Amino acid sequence: MTAPSVRPVSEREARQVAEAAREQDWKKPSFAKELFLGRFRLDLIHPHPTPAPEDVRRGEEFLGKLREFCETRIDGARIEREAKIPDETVAGLKELGAFGMKIDVKYGGLGLNHVYYNRALALVGSVSPVVGALLSAHQSIGVPQPLKLFGTQEQKEKFLPRCARTDITAFLLTEPDVGSDPARLATAAVPDGDDYVLDGVKLWTTNGVVADLLVVMARVPKGEGHKGGITAFVVEAAAEGVTVENRNAFMGLRGIENGVTRFHQVRVPAANRIGPEGAGLKIALTTLNTGRLSIPAMCAASGKWALKIAREWSSAREQWGKPIAKHEAVGSKISFIAATTFALEAIVDLSGQMADEERNDIRIEAALAKLYASEMAWLMTDELVQIRGGRGYETADSLAARGERAVPAEQMLRDARINRIFEGSTEIMHLLIAREAVDAHLSVAGDLIDPDKSLGDKARAGARAGGFYARWLPKLVAGPGQLPRTYSEFHPSGHRDLSGHLRYAERSSRKLARSTFYAMSRWQGRMETKQGFLGRIVDIGAELFAMSAACVRAEHLRLRGENGAEAYQLADAFCRQSRIRVEELFRRLWTNTDDLDRKVVSGVMAGSYEWLESGIVDPSGEGPWIADATPGPSKAENVHRPIR
Numbered sequence: 001m002t003a004p005s006v007r008p009v010s011e012r013e014a015r016q017v018a019e020a021a022r023e024q025d026w027k028k029p030s031f032a033k034e035l036f037l038g039r040f041r042l043d044l045i046h047p048h049p050t051p052a053p054e055d056v057r058r059g060e061e062f063l064g065k066l067r068e069f070c071e072t073r074i075d076g077a078r079i080e081r082e083a084k085i086p087d088e089t090v091a092g093l094k095e096l097g098a099f100g101m102k103i104d105v106k107y108g109g110l111g112l113n114h115v116y117y118n119r120a121l122a123l124v125g126s127v128s129p130v131v132g133a134l135l136s137a138h139q140s141i142g143v144p145q146p147l148k149l150f151g152t153q154e155q156k157e158k159f160l161p162r163c164a165r166t167d168i169t170a171f172l173l174t175e176p177d178v179g180s181d182p183a184r185l186a187t188a189a190v191p192d193g194d195d196y197v198l199d200g201v202k203l204w205t206t207n208g209v210v211a212d213l214l215v216v217m218a219r220v221p222k223g224e225g226h227k228g229g230i231t232a233f234v235v236e237a238a239a240e241g242v243t244v245e246n247r248n249a250f251m252g253l254r255g256i257e258n259g260v261t262r263f264h265q266v267r268v269p270a271a272n273r274i275g276p277e278g279a280g281l282k283i284a285l286t287t288l289n290t291g292r293l294s295i296p297a298m299c300a301a302s303g304k305w306a307l308k309i310a311r312e313w314s315s316a317r318e319q320w321g322k323p324i325a326k327h328e329a330v331g332s333k334i335s336f337i338a339a340t341t342f343a344l345e346a347i348v349d350l351s352g353q354m355a356d357e358e359r360n361d362i363r364i365e366a367a368l369a370k371l372y373a374s375e376m377a378w379l380m381t382d383e384l385v386q387i388r389g390g391r392g393y394e395t396a397d398s399l400a401a402r403g404e405r406a407v408p409a410e411q412m413l414r415d416a417r418i419n420r421i422f423e424g425s426t427e428i429m430h431l432l433i434a435r436e437a438v439d440a441h442l443s444v445a446g447d448l449i450d451p452d453k454s455l456g457d458k459a460r461a462g463a464r465a466g467g468f469y470a471r472w473l474p475k476l477v478a479g480p481g482q483l484p485r486t487y488s489e490f491h492p493s494g495h496r497d498l499s500g501h502l503r504y505a506e507r508s509s510r511k512l513a514r515s516t517f518y519a520m521s522r523w524q525g526r527m528e529t530k531q532g533f534l535g536r537i538v539d540i541g542a543e544l545f546a547m548s549a550a551c552v553r554a555e556h557l558r559l560r561g562e563n564g565a566e567a568y569q570l571a572d573a574f575c576r577q578s579r580i581r582v583e584e585l586f587r588r589l590w591t592n593t594d595d596l597d598r599k600v601v602s603g604v605m606a607g608s609y610e611w612l613e614s615g616i617v618d619p620s621g622e623g624p625w626i627a628d629a630t631p632g633p634s635k636a637e638n639v640h641r642p643i644r
Contacts, residue, residue: 022285022435023363031548032364036437036541038476038513040506042487044360045548048556049353051115059116062101066120069096076128077396080411083254085131090168090210090643093135098124100164102139102148107160109144114290114352118297122348125298126305129415130255132298134168137206140291141284141423142169143213143234150232150275150283159213159234167212168643170237172202172261173284176629180428182217182230182281186629187263189218189233191226194270196233198241198263201629209247209257210643211237216263217280229278233268237642241266243634244641252414257641260627262634288423289363290355292370295419296348299377302416303341306384309407310334313388324387333383339574340376342567343546346553347373364436365545371429372542374419381416385409427535434534437541438527441520444468448524469517476514481506490555495568498551501575505544508582512540515589532594540585543578550574 026033031044051059073092079085093099101117103109112120117139125132139145144163147155163169178184187200198218208214214235222228235242246260275283314325314334324330347369354360385392388409391399396406420426445465448458480486481503490498516537520527527534554571558564603609 023282026361026439028359028361030361030364032368032541032545033361033436033439035509035544035548036364036512036516036537037440037472038479038510040479040481040502040509042502042506042548042552045350045354046552046555047559048350048552049357051113051353051356055113055116055356058110059112059119062097062110062112063116063119063123065096066098066123069093069098070123070127074124074127074131076130077406077408079128079130079255080408081397083249085128085134085255085257087643089131090134093131094165097164098135099138099168100144101135103144103160103164104148107156108164109160110164114293114355115349118293118348118352121294122297122301122304126301128255129298129302129412130253132294133253133256134207136294136298137171138163138169140294141171141215141287142207142211143167143215144169145287145291146215146232146274146283147234149286150279154271155234155274163213168207168210169213169215170205170207170211171215171284172205172208173217174202174204176201176203176260176627180424185217185219185230186631187216187218188631189220189231189268191220191223191270192267195267196220196270196273198233198235198266198268199631200263201631202261202263203629204248204258205244205261206256206258208237208261209244209259209639210641211257212642213237214242214261215274216268217284218263220277227277230280231277232274232280232283234272234274235263235266235268237640239266239268242640243636243638245634245636245639247639250418252411252417259639262636264631264633289366292366292423293348293351293355295422296344296351296369296373299373299416299419300341300344300348302377302412303337303344303380305412306380307334307337307341309409310337310384310387313407330387333387335573336577337380337383339570339577340380342553342570343550343574343578344373344376346549346571347546350549350552364433367424367429367433367436368538368542368545370423371426371433371538372546374422375426378413378416378420381409381413385413427531430535430538431531433538433541437537438516438520440468441516445520450525473517476510476517479506479510481508481510490551492558495558495565496572498554498568498571498575501547501572501579502551504575504579505547508540508544508586511586512537512544515586519589530594532592532597533589536585536589540582543582543585547575547578 029041029044031041034041034044069092074089097110098120100109101112101120103111105111121132121136124135142163143159147159173182175186178186187198187202189196189198196218198216200218202208202216205211214237216233216235217230218233220226220228220231241264243262243264244259245262248258248260250256250258311334314330315323317324319327325334351362351365351369354362354365388407391404391407392409395410396408400406424432445461445468448461448465453461486506487499487502490502519530519533523530550571554564554567557567
């Protein structure tokens with residue numbers, strides 16, 4: 001059997017591959033799915049779920065040890081200077097059990113739930129986002145999670161004890177010419193007896209430079225006895241034919257062990273295949289359903305840090321006779337940071353607890369959390385740099401050299417930028433979430449807009465759609481959000497009134513669903529090309545989810561006697577800020593420059609505006625836009641560096 005050849009893939013084929021990989025069924029309820037359908041199911045998230053006492057005991061015990069380790073044995077400034085996590089730091093994390101936080105105790109792990117795993121990553125990420133990335137890539141998308149979900153008992157017994165204490169793992173999907181379009185994936189896994197033979201090149205392999213075990217996505221050719229398709233494998237990084245050809249360097253996250261890995265005639269036992277052939281993308285997407293929550297956790301931590309620095313600096317720095325926090329232009333930024341940090345923590349804790357309880361399907365919630373947190377963390381960190389002024393742009397080492405506190409604001413800004421790209425860029429997340437948001441519509445009316453369907457199929461789809469919309473549309477006209485006393489428990493005596501924000505969210509949920517329906521009616525089969533519209537639909541849903549989570553968390557803290565009044569005030573501030581953004585997004589659904597933008601882009605790509613590029617010198621170096629990834633033996637030195 002020969003390796004599959006690389007060939008151009010049409011847009012339709014690419015969509016078919018992505019569609020086949022997504023989970024088709026909804027076996028459990030989903031707050032976010034219902035939200036996009038105009039059904040505000042607050043009962044799915046309120047009362048706020050809470051972890052079991054044993055989970056709390058185990059989690060708090062580990063957080064105490066981890067905090068001491070972070071304070072005494074992780075030097076974030078050194079990692080930034082040397083662009084490397086010291087080996088002794090990694091060894092200490094292994095001894096602490098940090099690489100086994102999510103692994104069951106029966107395999108040597110700590111068995112933490114999602115809530116405490118996220119809190120641990122937030123704690124580590126606050127002192128060094130690079131160390132946070134190391135631990136997250138290992139456990140959220142590396143070998144442990146896909147094996148937990150899809151591995152055989154033999155695979156779990158063989159690999160999980162190693163992952164818990166000694167081995168670092170990485171996830172390898174992206175290729176030099178393949179990003180979020182896996183239909184073009186070229187790395188091959190050709191069956192040969194009881195083995196598969198891997199050939200190909202993987203790019204941006206986070207942890208790949210130091211990893212001991214790899215999760216590799218490769219395409220198995222279809223043949224006798226082999227279904228074929230993109231398939232997941234556990235690969236020993238030290239196997240013959242595996243070469244780490246380059247350790248990549250980036251704008252931020254200096255010290256991240258990210259590289260280029262080449263496979264040449266690498267033999268992988270069939271016993272190391274995760275799941276059946278062709279299930280690789282589904283395994284990857286399912287793994288990310290909860291794995292994506294690690295980024296929001298660290299984004300919430302960056303908000304906490306930004307708030308701390310903004311508070312301390314704005315009290316110490318005076319301008320025109322008073323602290324700069326007293327000036328409205330600066331104070332509004334501090335309010336935004338405080339309120340948004342509260343909302344991000346609410347989203348992370350709520351999503352994590354729902355993931356632990358497994359009562360709800362949180363695929364959309366996790367995706368919304370990743371999208372929203374990465375965007376808001378970037379804005380908060382940027383605002384912190386602005387509050388700090390010139391000192392925000394100055395490096396921590398430079399500040400220290402002239403006798404001032406070494407605040408690494410500019411580093412945090414650089415480090416935060418990758419979160420809008422990691423594990424699905426903002427643009428890809430918009431499309432992914434939008435697809436799930438319109439799933440109910442496509443389920444009943446998809447055949448109506450599919451050019452390949454017969455007239456009979458379209459007729460049957462029309463009948464289904466007629467029945468669905470006859471029941472659904474009338475429910476979008478009125479709802480609980482129009483009744484003045486709905487959600488009254490969110491207006492307790494002596495506290496800010498949050499009930500109005502929840503009524504607003506309910507009304508906006510129905511308006512969002514109506515807008516989606518109008519758009520599908522207007523554009524039908526062209527709906528998928530309206531990415532600007534779909535992105536705004538998703539962003540509105542993200543804001544409504546964040547508002548709901550913030551209100552539910554405020555009430556949860558009030559009932560527990562934990563800063564209830566302050567939590568209510570922060571939730572109120574966040575919701576008021578969020579509502580302004582929602583109203584703007586609703587306006588831009590129908591009043592925007594999308595059509596004109598497309599014309600301008602066509603002109604740019606046709607060279608019509610090349611004259612606008614005159615008067616500059618391009619400082620870029622020579623070389624191809626995309627490196628050659630032709631399979632074959634490596635010609636580079638192997639920079640693989642396992643840490644022992």
